[in-house]
Amino acid sequence: MISFLNGKILNKGAGYVIIRVGDIGYKVFINPVFYADLDIGREIEVYTHQHVREDALDLFGFRSLEELELFELLLSVSGVGPKSALGVLAIAGAEDIKESIAGGDSTLLTKVSGIGKRTAERVVLELREKILKTRLRQGYGGQATDSGGMVVGDEIDALMALGYSMSQARDALRQVDASVKDSGERIKQALKKLGK
Secondary structure, X not given: OOOEXXXXXXXXXXXXXXXXXXXXXXXXXXXXHHHHOOOOOOEEEEEEEEEEOOOOEEEEEEOOHHHHHHXXXXXXXXXXXXXXXXXXXXXXXXXXXXXXXXXXXXXXXXXXXXXXXXXXXXXXXXXXXXXXXXXXXXXXXXXXXXXXXXXXXXXXXXXXXXXXXXXXXXXXHHOOOOOOOOHHHHHHHHHHHXXX
């Protein structure tokens, strides 16, 4: 499995670059935003995903490990192929895409050629929980703590289910008095703050 390349761009084609590593040239498909930043002769480092099919063995390249992980998450959804997943990474940054999925919003995904409304909704349905759990483990977003040091991930989920964004939910919960320990009461108070 090829997971990283470091070499010089030998050539560029439609949506791909050829990276020379030693005496070998690798054809690597890249999203249009990243592609626009690359010039022939430039040294490049890319994280790669090796996609194996019956009739092809393709490499897809990414600037960061975060982009690669999001690409692989997208591929886990039925109906999303590598070209569509690459298209998703071209419409926004990885963090914005994750925020959109975690918030239950599929509109960003429908802007991608090849992803219709139903597929976008399936992506949100299948990946929302995975992204929220990853954020909890990493201490990002869903594992916000209030001034009492209490983890409020479930409370953020409840507010997001009511249509608020992760940042709105997190900010409102941080404003709730630290002496309030009951989760239901914390959500009620956060809703009052959001209603102002």
